[in-house]
Amino acid sequence: MVMLVVAFVSFSLFNFVGDPINNMVGEETSDEERAELRETLGLTDPIYVQFTRFVGNAAKGNFGISYQLKRPVSELISERLPATIELVLISALIALVSGTLLGVYTGINRKGFLSDIILAISLLGVSLPTFVIGILFIYLFAVILGILPSFGRGEVVSLGYWTTGFLTLSGLKAIILPSVTLSLFQMTYIIRLVRAEMMEILQTDYIKFARARGISEKSIHYKHALKNGLIPVITIAGINIGTLIAFSIITETVFQWPGMGFLFIQAVQFVDIPIMSAYLVFIAFVFVMINFIVDILYYFIDPRIRVKAEAVSG
Amino acid sequence: MTFLKINNLSVNYEMRRETVYAAKKVNINVEKGEILGLVGESGSGKSTVGNAIINLIDEPGKVSGGSIILDGTDIYENPENILKLRGKKIGLIFQDPQTSLNPILTIGEQLIETIQTHLKLSTEEAKNKAINLLKEVGIKDAETRFNNYPHQFSGGMRQRVVISLALCCEPELLIADEPTTALDVSIQSQILDLIKRLTKERNLAVILITHDMGVISETTSRVAVMKNGDLVEIGPTKEILTKPKEIYTKALVSSVPPTNKKIDRFKIIEKENKTQGETNIKILNRWTKKDIIDQDLVKVKNLCKTFDDNFFTESTKNSVMAVDDVSFNIKEGESFGLVGESGSGKSTIAKMIVNLYSPSAGDIDFDNVCITKIKSNKEMMKFRKQIQMIFQDPYSSLNGRLKVKDIVSEPIKLHNPSISSKDIDSYIYDLLESVELTQQSAERYPHEFSGGQRQRISIARALATQPRLLVCDEPTSALDVSIQAQILNLLKDLQEQLNLTILFISHDLPVVRQMCDRIAVLKNGKLCEISKTEELFKNPSHDYTKELLTLMPKIESIYN
Numbered sequence: 001m002v003m004l005v006v007a008f009v010s011f012s013l014f015n016f017v018g019d020p021i022n023n024m025v026g027e028e029t030s031d032e033e034r035a036e037l038r039e040t041l042g043l044t045d046p047i048y049v050q051f052t053r054f055v056g057n058a059a060k061g062n063f064g065i066s067y068q069l070k071r072p073v074s075e076l077i078s079e080r081l082p083a084t085i086e087l088v089l090i091s092a093l094i095a096l097v098s099g100t101l102l103g104v105y106t107g108i109n110r111k112g113f114l115s116d117i118i119l120a121i122s123l124l125g126v127s128l129p130t131f132v133i134g135i136l137f138i139y140l141f142a143v144i145l146g147i148l149p150s151f152g153r154g155e156v157v158s159l160g161y162w163t164t165g166f167l168t169l170s171g172l173k174a175i176i177l178p179s180v181t182l183s184l185f186q187m188t189y190i191i192r193l194v195r196a197e198m199m200e201i202l203q204t205d206y207i208k209f210a211r212a213r214g215i216s217e218k219s220i221h222y223k224h225a226l227k228n229g230l231i232p233v234i235t236i237a238g239i240n241i242g243t244l245i246a247f248s249i250i251t252e253t254v255f256q257w258p259g260m261g262f263l264f265i266q267a268v269q270f271v272d273i274p275i276m277s278a279y280l281v282f283i284a285f286v287f288v289m290i291n292f293i294v295d296i297l298y299y300f301i302d303p304r305i306r307v308k309a310e311a312v313s314g
Numbered sequence: 315m316t317f318l319k320i321n322n323l324s325v326n327y328e329m330r331r332e333t334v335y336a337a338k339k340v341n342i343n344v345e346k347g348e349i350l351g352l353v354g355e356s357g358s359g360k361s362t363v364g365n366a367i368i369n370l371i372d373e374p375g376k377v378s379g380g381s382i383i384l385d386g387t388d389i390y391e392n393p394e395n396i397l398k399l400r401g402k403k404i405g406l407i408f409q410d411p412q413t414s415l416n417p418i419l420t421i422g423e424q425l426i427e428t429i430q431t432h433l434k435l436s437t438e439e440a441k442n443k444a445i446n447l448l449k450e451v452g453i454k455d456a457e458t459r460f461n462n463y464p465h466q467f468s469g470g471m472r473q474r475v476v477i478s479l480a481l482c483c484e485p486e487l488l489i490a491d492e493p494t495t496a497l498d499v500s501i502q503s504q505i506l507d508l509i510k511r512l513t514k515e516r517n518l519a520v521i522l523i524t525h526d527m528g529v530i531s532e533t534t535s536r537v538a539v540m541k542n543g544d545l546v547e548i549g550p551t552k553e554i555l556t557k558p559k560e561i562y563t564k565a566l567v568s569s570v571p572p573t574n575k576k577i578d579r580f581k582i583i584e585k586e587n588k589t590q591g592e593t594n595i596k597i598l599n600r601w602t603k604k605d606i607i608d609q610d611l612v613k614v615k616n617l618c619k620t621f622d623d624n625f626f627t628e629s630t631k632n633s634v635m636a637v638d639d640v641s642f643n644i645k646e647g648e649s650f651g652l653v654g655e656s657g658s659g660k661s662t663i664a665k666m667i668v669n670l671y672s673p674s675a676g677d678i679d680f681d682n683v684c685i686t687k688i689k690s691n692k693e694m695m696k697f698r699k700q701i702q703m704i705f706q707d708p709y710s711s712l713n714g715r716l717k718v719k720d721i722v723s724e725p726i727k728l729h730n731p732s733i734s735s736k737d738i739d740s741y742i743y744d745l746l747e748s749v750e751l752t753q754q755s756a757e758r759y760p761h762e763f764s765g766g767q768r769q770r771i772s773i774a775r776a777l778a779t780q781p782r783l784l785v786c787d788e789p790t791s792a793l794d795v796s797i798q799a800q801i802l803n804l805l806k807d808l809q810e811q812l813n814l815t816i817l818f819i820s821h822d823l824p825v826v827r828q829m830c831d832r833i834a835v836l837k838n839g840k841l842c843e844i845s846k847t848e849e850l851f852k853n854p855s856h857d858y859t860k861e862l863l864t865l866m867p868k869i870e871s872i873y874n
Contacts, residue, residue: 204413205408205410205413205414206413206414206415206416206417208370208408208414209406209408209414209415209476209479210416210424211370211400212368212370212400212401212404212405212406212480213400213401213405213406213428213431213479213480213482213483214397214398214399214400214401214402214428214431214432214483215401215427215428215431216431219427219431223419223427224416224419227418227419228416228417228418231418301418302417302418303417303418303420303463303465304417304418304463304465
């Protein structure tokens with residue numbers, strides 16, 4: 001359902017943001033040639049026929065040909081996809097792991113000095129725009145210290161359809177700055193969420209009851225409290241991985257990362273509509289998939305949902 | 315040697331502006347094999363004492379003086395001590411079984427973890443022990459239930475699980491903090507019997523914290539009475555309840571509704587309220603009083619309500635019959651009681667009468683008009699004005715962001731849009747004074763009031779439309795006994811003065827006995843019997859009613 005709506009929006013991009021024929025052909029094309037092209041591209045068909053065709057093609061992964069680069073969009077995307085996926089994956093990992101750990105720490109040691117510092121820094125992470133942080137990082141680590149590269153992906157190894165930067169030293173070095181920059185915003189979000197959840201859960205009766213039974217503090221914090229606290233975190237994290245991809249446009253631009261976001265920015269500059277619409281459909285697809293995965297995760301984490309599901313099916 | 319010795323225990327809560335003394339120099343001794351009752355109203359410090367023994371006082375409270383010596387070990391001498399004692403030597407049971415179990419771990423996981431924390435047992439041995447324990451506390455089919463999650467248990471069963479968790483490492487002292495307050499009468503008596511049995515079998519020392527005098531008189535051998543952090547009186551239960559020495563204890567005992575007779579009014583703890591009664595119901599001047607006609611104001615005919623579990627497919631498999639073919643009439647001017655345990659459908663009936671739910675089948679007549687068939691909102695308004703409701707929880711039933719003035723004036727304006735603002739003000743003042751609140755309270759917000767005062771605001775709001783029928787859904791179950799007595803007196807006065815008809819819903823049989831002329835007993839949505847109050851209590855005809863009456867904790871049992 002969501003996918004259909006998004007497909008329609010990106011389809012209308014094609015048709016209503018300027019005349020596609022105008023974008024394709026040069027100044028000197030005659031009106032007859034234009035009409036002929038229109039006919040061969042099927043642009044004279046009624047809207048719904050065009051839309052059905054668009055959806056059908058999109059389902060097959062065919063988004064047409066880029067105006068600017070004159071290559072099939074699907075080819076361009078599959079070329080750039082690994083870079084973005086790797087970047088987002090690493091950032092999500094950094095954000096989730098360190099966010100949860102720091103969140104638990106600040107939730108338990110509410111009044112400690114270290115907690116105050118973590119929270120103060122996390123406030124910076126929320127309030128500074130991603131590109132400012134990126135530029136600061138480049139300045140500090142690439143320009144002044146000179147230990148990390150400031151742009152690009154480094155050397156990549158090609159594994160069939162997939163190109164990866166994980167297998168070379170320069171590739172690994174190159175991913176540090178962009179992924180940390182990208183993860184910072186999400187991380188602060190998760191820190192604060194986990195902290196709030198932990199603080200609330202540590203006040204509940206069942207934690208008090210666990211204490212009264214003499215259960216060790218370690219088990220109370222990590223087994224009893226954290227597991228309960230993770231339920232809302234998963235929801236937010238799911239939505240946020242989608243946001244990470246969206247934010248990656250900025251990060252990729254700052255670091256000249258050859259990913260999809262960078263491709264998209266270039267496409268916008270040249271009004272390269274096939275790429276833009278393909279990007280839109282792709283992002284929507286990722287969001288839907290992530291939500292689906294989150295729902296499945298719920299089922300495993302929260303027994304209450306499991307029982308409800310069984311009751312409905314049984 | 316005394317098993318548990320509490321010496322001059324003081325607990326302070328240091329707030330920003332003041333220090334609250336939750337316990338002041340309390341001295342209590344408990345021996346093995348006895349159940350000591352700890353009673354008091356809310357804020358008396360009874361739970362604080364319980365929590366202090368296990369060193370789990372909520373922030374910012376702390377023990378400021380005195381000592382607690384358990385079996386020769388001073389709990390506060392060394393902070394390490396209590397960690398070894400928790401669960402191992404002291405078990406604790408909380409009030410609400412719904413919230414005291416971790417929802418995402420199976421009860422088996424929770425039991426095994428607790429057992430292995432204290433006893434050196436393999437997982438297999440711990441499991442066997444846990445299953446035996448579950449059997450001991452009366453959970454059938456313990457082997458399969460072992461792998462269930464807390465939400466798969468009913469309230470009473472959960473409390474049994476909680477008890478098994480508290481007892482799994484064979485503690486010698488059990489602190490039960492209102493263990494049955496959240497449970498139905500029949501479950502309550504089972505749980506209390508269980509505690510009594512375990513006390514005998516295991517030679518436990520038990521501290522039973524409760525506000526329920528009936529529970530105290532039936533379970534405990536000695537009782538300590540607390541008020542505002544002070545220990546008022548301590549002694550054998552029989553002596554304290556029959557010959558209380560202190561004024562406060564006397565007042566507390568007398569405000570408990572007696573189960574064996576009907577009295578006119580409750581005795582009130584505060585003596586200052588001497589000018590109780592007739593003169594202060596100011597609203598009388600404005601009340602367009604209707605004479606009581608000898609007729610049935612409300613006729614409920616074959617009422618049914620089913621709740622479908624599944625929203626999309628109305629499968630009959632998951633639907634719950636909340637109310638099943640219930641018929642009764644309420645005479646104008648009478649107090650009609652609706653009694654039953656949780657899930658019996660009593661609140662559902664109330665909500666259908668005030669038209670918050672629509673019945674699945676059957677009719678409700680009000681003043682000889684069938685209100686369930688009214689479609690237009692305008693028509694319905696006329697009846698909404700005449701039927702008002704008072705809810706159970708005085709905390710959630712008042713909008714916290716509105717001033718009392720606005721809360722009370724809203725229904726007036728709704729049903730009488732042309733009223734001038736000056737009239738409204740004096741109307742509100744009259745209403746507030748009728749429920750024994752001051753005029754100044756109109757400018758304040760609900761959170762500035764205590765539970766009892768809030769319930770008075772609810773009553774004022776209900777009276778604002780000058781209703782003929784007042785539906786009271788457990789109006790006092792969230793309140794202390796002394797406050798309960800005041801509210802019940804107020805309702806009685808109002809009914810007498812204003813010719814109200816009252817539908818009184820409660821699970822508390824003694825209260826119903828004091829309030830109602832006739833009583834209907836419900837079980838699982840079905841009507842068991844309707845009869846006059848005294849007859850019901852003296853010669854119950856239905857088996858279920860008999861059962862309820864024998865299970866009801868009776869404060870009088872101590873006299874025999």
